[in-house]
Amino acid sequence: MAAGRMRSTRRLRSWIVEQVSSGKYPGLVWDDEAKTMFRIPWKHAGKQDFRKDEDAAIFKAWAKFKGKLTDGVQDNPASWKTRLRCALNKSPEFTEVMERAQLDISEPYKVYRLVPISEQGVVVPEKKCRVKPTKRPKNRQSSESERDGVSQEKKIKLEEVTSQQVSSTTGLCFDTVEPVDEITLDVRIEESVPAPTGVQDSFCVAVQYLGQEVLKRQIQGSDIRIMYRPSSIIPPTPAVLEGRFPCVPLPEPPSALPASEELQALFNLLPFMERGVVLTSTPQGVYGKRFCQGRVFWTGPHTTTLGLHKMERKTEPVLLFSKDAFKQQLDHFVSHGGEPPRCGITLCFGEELSNTEDPSGKLIIVQITLPWAEQQVHNTQSFMDSISILQSLASQSPLGEVTLNLVTVSPPTSESAA
Numbered sequence: 001m002a003a004g005r006m007r008s009t010r011r012l013r014s015w016i017v018e019q020v021s022s023g024k025y026p027g028l029v030w031d032d033e034a035k036t037m038f039r040i041p042w043k044h045a046g047k048q049d050f051r052k053d054e055d056a057a058i059f060k061a062w063a064k065f066k067g068k069l070t071d072g073v074q075d076n077p078a079s080w081k082t083r084l085r086c087a088l089n090k091s092p093e094f095t096e097v098m099e100r101a102q103l104d105i106s107e108p109y110k111v112y113r114l115v116p117i118s119e120q121g122v123v124v125p126e127k128k129c130r131v132k133p134t135k136r137p138k139n140r141q142s143s144e145s146e147r148d149g150v151s152q153e154k155k156i157k158l159e160e161v162t163s164q165q166v167s168s169t170t171g172l173c174f175d176t177v178e179p180v181d182e183i184t185l186d187v188r189i190e191e192s193v194p195a196p197t198g199v200q201d202s203f204c205v206a207v208q209y210l211g212q213e214v215l216k217r218q219i220q221g222s223d224i225r226i227m228y229r230p231s232s233i234i235p236p237t238p239a240v241l242e243g244r245f246p247c248v249p250l251p252e253p254p255s256a257l258p259a260s261e262e263l264q265a266l267f268n269l270l271p272f273m274e275r276g277v278v279l280t281s282t283p284q285g286v287y288g289k290r291f292c293q294g295r296v297f298w299t300g301p302h303t304t305t306l307g308l309h310k311m312e313r314k315t316e317p318v319l320l321f322s323k324d325a326f327k328q329q330l331d332h333f334v335s336h337g338g339e340p341p342r343c344g345i346t347l348c349f350g351e352e353l354s355n356t357e358d359p360s361g362k363l364i365i366v367q368i369t370l371p372w373a374e375q376q377v378h379n380t381q382s383f384m385d386s387i388s389i390l391q392s393l394a395s396q397s398p399l400g401e402v403t404l405n406l407v408t409v410s411p412p413t414s415e416s417a418a
Contacts, residue, residue, distance in 0.1 A: 013093045025058045031111050039109040045077045046337040052077050059084050078388035092120045099218050103374050104343045201281050205248045206367040211360035219246045227276025266363045269350040287317035297353040301342035308352055320345045340377050344369035
């Protein structure tokens with residue numbers, strides 16, 4: 001089985017490399033010069049600006065390559081996307097690089113890495129992802145229980161699926177079949193590994209000067225300070241550098257920026273950012289406090305008033321991102337679709353910035369995304385894609401029902417893995 005698995009995944013790898021290199025698909029590009037990582041467009045089909053011919057082109061190409069675009073099969077971009085996502089996630093030759101993904105922008109994308117053979121380790125047996133059109137014998141449940149002791153049979157009607165299942169349903173992938181009297185799915189649900197400690201307390205910070213990205217860094221922890229650190233002959237002490245918080249220093253403007261009045265204004269602005277801004281993550285949300293002399297304006301997804309939002313000095317910290325509001329938006333997204341919740345905030349140093357302005361022309365822009373929020377949106381979208389597949393399957397059944405045979409697979413122990 002291992003040899004067969006390697007042949008299958010090598011086929012996917014060579015196909016992916018060929019498609020990325022071809023340049024035929026919008027948004028499918030290499031993410032690094034060494035061509036070890038690639039971006040793949042990841043816009044949700046429920047978005048108003050979703051373009052099936054462009055945003056789902058690579059997913060449709062994989063379905064066509066696998067021979068799934070046959071007559072009678074519903075034209076469903078969500079099913080195409082789920083099929084390729086399943087193939088990438090179960091292949092040992094690919095790994096998702098979540099910290100490089102951008103899911104809350106107008107043209108969202110994910111990043112996958114091509115895993116070298118030396119890093120792939122032991123090839124595990126392939127997970128079952130199939131639909132079996134069968135007639136269910138009367139003693140099916142008892143015979144399955146006698147065989148493995150861990151399976152149970154449940155008939156799930158699609159209208160009973162609620163948003164509470166988002167956190168507990170993962171890893172569904174299916175193939176469609178011709179209409180039959182009953183559709184039976186064998187689904188393996190792996191017990192999720194507990195998230196590492198502090199995974200929600202992290203920030204992904206991207207700094208832009210005049211629209212050009214000059215720094216990107218992910219910080220673990222509940223507090224960070226974004227500040228300018230002037231060059232000095234005598235380096236400051238670690239205590240001064242950090243100020244008790246992990247520091248994201250604003251770099252000197254790169255030489256690639258062309259000489260202009262805006263560049264000179266940037267040089268003049270940076271010294272006013274010495275003490276910077278401190279961000280703190282709490283159970284209520286992310287707060288910001290300004291210490292620098294330079295002005296700081298911000299935009300975020302949970303502002304309740306229109307106009308400019310300025311971060312004042314010598315005042316209480318400002319709530320920039322509300323976790324309660326994010327949860328409500330996520331629940332609404334599950335129930336009604338539409339745009340997924342945004343997972344970050346934007347800071348503008350030295351200049352005014354409103355929600356309607358394009359930040360690319362500003363001197364200093366700091367984009368801050370929250371990896372824990374992006375992961376929740378990712379899990380929700382995966383769940384909704386799976387439900388879309390179930391609805392497509394149910395529409396092919398005269399009974400309008402799908403029977404799931406649920407099998408819980410415990411994580412392997414160190415001995416079994418060895």
